[in-house]
Amino acid sequence: METLPVLRTPEERFAHLPDFSYPPHYVQLPDVRIHYVDAGAAEAEPVVLMHGEPSWSFLYRKLVPILVEAGYRVIAPDLVGFGRSDKPVERDAYTYLRHVAWMWAALDSLHLQRMTLVGQDWGGLIGLRLVAEHPESFARVVAANTGLPTGDQDLGRAFHVWRQLSQRGETLDIGAVIQSGCRSPLAPEVVEAYVAPFPNERYKAGARQFPLLVPATPEDPAAEANRRAWQALRQWNKPFLTAYSDGDPITRGADRLFQEQIPGAEGQHHVVLTGAGHFLQEDQGEELGRVIADFMRST
Numbered sequence: 001m002e003t004l005p006v007l008r009t010p011e012e013r014f015a016h017l018p019d020f021s022y023p024p025h026y027v028q029l030p031d032v033r034i035h036y037v038d039a040g041a042a043e044a045e046p047v048v049l050m051h052g053e054p055s056w057s058f059l060y061r062k063l064v065p066i067l068v069e070a071g072y073r074v075i076a077p078d079l080v081g082f083g084r085s086d087k088p089v090e091r092d093a094y095t096y097l098r099h100v101a102w103m104w105a106a107l108d109s110l111h112l113q114r115m116t117l118v119g120q121d122w123g124g125l126i127g128l129r130l131v132a133e134h135p136e137s138f139a140r141v142v143a144a145n146t147g148l149p150t151g152d153q154d155l156g157r158a159f160h161v162w163r164q165l166s167q168r169g170e171t172l173d174i175g176a177v178i179q180s181g182c183r184s185p186l187a188p189e190v191v192e193a194y195v196a197p198f199p200n201e202r203y204k205a206g207a208r209q210f211p212l213l214v215p216a217t218p219e220d221p222a223a224e225a226n227r228r229a230w231q232a233l234r235q236w237n238k239p240f241l242t243a244y245s246d247g248d249p250i251t252r253g254a255d256r257l258f259q260e261q262i263p264g265a266e267g268q269h270h271v272v273l274t275g276a277g278h279f280l281q282e283d284q285g286e287e288l289g290r291v292i293a294d295f296m297r298s299t
Contacts, residue, residue: 004031006086007203013196014084018189024084027106034106036082039064043085045139046112047296049076051102052121052146054174054207055279056083057118058193062285063292065291068129072116077106077164079122081206083197084138087221090257095211096222100129107137116296119146120281121251131236132229140239140299141264142292145280147254148230151215151223158249159214165209172204179277183247233262239299240264243291245276245283268295 014024022037037057048061048069064074078085081094088094096149103126105168107115115138119127124146131138133188149155162176166172198204215223240262242255255272271291276283 005089009197017193020269027109029105032080032086035078037076041070044073046073047116049117050127052123053210059199059281063289066289070210085204091205091209094206096213099126104130116140118142120144129229130234139276142241144243145248145251149215150226151217151220163211183277184280184283237263241268241295242270244271
């Protein structure tokens with residue numbers, strides 16, 4: 001395994017997080033250290049909450065207590081390049097394949113069984129690959145404002161505008177990106193918590209690179225692997241729920257693709273949360289938590 005030059009956000013940056021006082025847990029892989037939240041009884045059924053770009057596990061703070069109260073063990077990892085996880089310095093260190101491998105290595109090290117995946121944004125792009133490649137380890141899926149693109153369909157104007165904006169300028173304003181994906185105004189201390197993992201621009205290589213890793217053409221390096229993942233998901237008979245928002249132009253309509261093509265989605269009580277943007281965990285976090293808990297109880 002090659003040695004990657006990485007940055008590690010100083011711990012004091014996370015000293016004053018609102019409503020997010022969970023002690024950090026880490027998995028040390030050969031090339032990076034990955035952080036995860038671990039809440040609830042160790043023997044309880046695990047639900048894995050996977051965030052996307054450019055957020056981190058803090059995004060799920062409104063859901064964690066609801067799911068723990070419902071009797072589940074919550075595992076919320078930080079993707080490499082985000083949150084308390086290590087941040088490789090070079091942008092070319094970040095590939096779709098590597099993110100899938102990193103996240104599987106982290107989860108596999110925890111020896112979790114019957115996982116329920118909750119994936120939003122890149123948390124779905126990565127998490128659904130894990131489900132397709134390791135179906136025996138997962139019991140259910142909740143897809144929330146996400147997709148599994150293969151580059152064979154146009155991703156829409158909203159995505160292309162975001163991709164262009166993400167590459168412009170000398171700085172990437174993380175707080176502004178998160179706020180633009182929410183319908184409700186964020187408190188200053190919440191914005192600060194989203195900015196906390198990134199002391200300066202050198203820490204943002206992953207945040208900068210992620211938009212370029214979405215398979216937007218049929219020849220994309222990750223396109224074929226995602227096609228194989230779709231083939232596996234079309235055989236997925238375990239429960240599959242879509243929980244989308246009514247205000248996300250980037251992922252709108254992807255829920256119907258899952259509902260139409262994945263056998264386990266048939267007969268589920270799919271939901272569209274109103275008054276929520278791309279980051280539905282911020283706008284309707286408590287309601288999303290209840291939806292997930294009800295889904296897990298009923299299946």
